[in-house]
Amino acid sequence: MGRVRGRGVPGWRLRAAVGVVGALIVLVLAVQGVTAVLIGLVGFVAVAAVALPGSPAAMLLIGVSAVATAVLPGEPLRWEVLVLIPLVHLLHLSCALAAILPRGGRLHLAALRAPVRRFAFVQAGAFGLAGLVALLPSDRADPVVEVLGLLGAAGLVLLVAALLRDRDRVG
Amino acid sequence: MTVLARARRVREALLGGRNQTWHATEALRRGLLLGVGLVVAGVLAHNVVLALLGAPLLAASVLALSTKPSGTPKVTVLPVARTGEAGETALATVRVDPGHGAELLAIRLPDKGNPGPGPVHLLPASVAEIACGLYRRAWGEGVDLRLDHLVAGPDALIVHGPMVGREVSRVLLPPVRELPAGPVPARPAGLVGVHRSRRPGDSTDLRTIRPFQPGDRMRRIDWRVSLRSNDSMPYVRENHAESDADVVLVLDTRFDVAAEIADWSLPARGAAVRPGGSLDTAVRAAASLAASYLRQGDRVGLVDLGRPRLYVRPGAGRRQLLRLRNQLVVCARSAGWSSRPVLNAHQVSGGALVVVLSPFLDDAVVGATVQAARRGNLVLAMDVLPAELVAEPEDRWGEPVRQIITLERRVRLDALRGHGIAVLPWSSAEQGLHVLRPGARRSR
Incomplete structure (x- = not known):
């Protein structure tokens, strides 16, 4: 319970944050040697994400950059991947918030406290996972682990299907 | 379309639409589809990079969905005074009940720098009360608040709204300027007075x-x-x-023009009345004159030349001043209703002082003013057109047009003077009323 203090900052700063994060993603892809055509396409999608943060542009940008990084040769835990992990999450989060704030709106920084705390918590987990991956042997996994992984993947798909079906809930 | 989807749409229509329920956003779809897709693709393709990039999105979405927002958010505003003075700042208190599990509130609130209902503010949903200033600058009717709002769950993955709020309108009375006592008729009516x-x-x-x-x-x-x-x-x-004396203020609402002739054919942008224009000046002048005469105990009435139905009978006292100022706002709202001025004998009592507030841009208003003088009333013509007209700079006919308008007006004002009607520009009303007051005494 509380009261509003101050006028907040201009809402365009949230869109500027989307733009900065999108530009950094494009930059990371360029550093990895992605073709100019793909860089141009990703750059265009980043601009679209800034203009329409509630559109599927951010999903396209994250998907394309993840696949492009995954198919490129190199160590799985190279610095480009480690930089992309918080960047794609940040793009997802900033687009989600910018989508509910019109262009001329005003942003009160107190509203970001809970999302930033959750972001930090999730990133700590993600980097913990990356550290675990770095410790595991890189040779072929045991068949039992493979089956468990596949079952886990199937479980995730079912979970998402259930969550998406339940998305239009009446409060 | 499946039967279930059709049934859902029917249910939404009955409930008043999707915005009145908690529903998923693009961000939820993005988080779940990309999170699960990348993690599953990473597992199947033995690619750690895909799994590492998808895991935060999946984890954040699941974490955010662990708190299910529910309930119906309510945004209410405590009663605010509907009538006020231009230039004052009122304070409104908005109470927010965001429902269970809400984390963010996007709400439209008035802002000092923006006229109208203001921009949308993104706030934490934990705010219980929002104290917002209502910046009441220009007189007239307007909207103080329109609490459009949207309540969102964690990370804005599920939202309720956007809901269009109810408009809280207000009336700001025209300001009153201190004026000296003006002229009064040679034969004041009534049985008591000053x-x-x-x-x-x-x-x-x-x-x-x-x-x-x-x-x-x-x-x-x-x-x-x-x-x-x-x-x-x-x-x-x-x-x-x-x-006491009867004073009838005659307001010419048929024209609302400013100094720039190029803007005369354009509607006023963002306001019912052009700020600084002839109607704005006329309304301010009428309010100030009414206050001045009512202060000395006279009875003041109002006639709208463009809309005779908005006539206010002469009356005295503080309530009459409030009534007149409210009616001036109503007259300004329905300005331009008629092209022909109407000033009937029954609107102006015998022996009353008639003050015509007009830019005198047509002959009809001159005719009506002269007719009032011929009926035996003391008539004062208050010119409310800005002193210096500005010609349209991009048109070569701009300057000739300005000169023609100026000359035509000069002829009209001279015609009024020729009928013994005092003509006074509002910009010099203070000095003019001083001059006219002793003259009115001498004529008695």
């Missing part, structure tokens, strides 16, 4: 000393004069009566 009447009465101003007549009261006999007289007749002192 102005000296021609009739005999009970004031302290001596009217005459005359011989005693049957019906005179004994206490009126002036014994000193009676003893000095040679005809041994008693003489009585007769005093003047005191009465």
Whole structure:
């Protein structure tokens, strides 16, 4: 319970944050040697994400950059991947918030406290996972682990299907 | 379309739409589809990079969905005064009940730098009360608040709204400027008041000393004069009566023009009345004149030249001033209703002072003003057009047009003066009223 203090900052700063994060993603892809055509396409999608943060542009940008990084040769835990992990999450989060704030709106920084705390918590987990991956042997996994992984993947798909079906809930 | 989807759409229509329920956003779809897709693809393709990039999205979405927002968010505003003065700042208190599990609130609130209902503010949903200033600058009708709002769950993955809020409107009364006492008619009407009447009465101003007549009261006999007289007749002192004046303010709402001639054919942007234009000036002048005359006890009425139905009968007192200022706002709202001015004899009582507030841009208003003077009223023409007209700079005919308008107006104002009507520009009203006041006394 509380009261509003101050006028907040201009809402365009949230869109500027989307733009900065999108530009950094494009930059990371360029550093990895992605073709100019793909860089141009990703750059265009980043601009679209800034203009329409509630559109599927951010999903396209994250998907394309993840696949492009995954198919490129190199160590799985190279610095480009480690930089992309918080960047794609940040793009997802900033687009989600910018989508509910019109262009001329005003942003009160107190509203970001809970999302930033959750972001930090999730990133700590993600980097913990990356550290675990770095410790595991890189040779072929045991068949039992493979089956468990596949079952886990199937479980995730079912979970998402259930969550998406339940998305239009009446409060 | 499946039966289930059709049923869902029917349910949404019955419930008043998707916005009145908690529903998923693009961000939820993105988080779940990308999170699960990348993680599953990473597992199947033995690619750690895909799994590492998808894991935060999946984890954040699941974490955010662990708190299910529910309930119906309610945004209410405590009652605010609907009528106020231009230039004052009122305070409104908005109470927010965001429901269970809500984390963010996007709500439209008034802002100092923006006219109208203001921009949308993104706030934490934990705010229970929002104290917001209502910046009431220009007089007239307007909207103080329109609490459009949207409540979102964690990370804005599930939202309720956007809901269009109910408009909280207000009326800001035209400001009143301190003016000196203006001219009053030569024959004030009424039985009581502050102005000296021609009739005999009970004031302290001596009217005459005359011989005693049957019906005179004994206490009126002036014994000193009676003893000095040679005809041994008693003489009585007769005093003047005191009465109030009827003042009728005649507002020309048919025109709302500013100094820039190029803008005359364009509607005023973002306001019902052009700020600084002729109608704005006329309304401010009418409010100030009404206050000035009512302060000295006179009765003041209002006539809208463009809409006779908005007539206000002359009256006195503070309530009449409020009534007149409210009616001025109503007149300004329905400005431009008629192209022909209407000033009937029944709207102006005999002997009333008539103040015509107009930019005098057509002959019809001059005709109506002269007609009022011919009926025997003392008439004052208050010119409310900005002093210096500005020609359209991009048109080579701009300057000739400005000159023609200026000359036509000069002819009209001269015609008014020729009929004995005092013409006074509002910009110099303060000095003009000073000049006219003694003149009105001399004519009595």
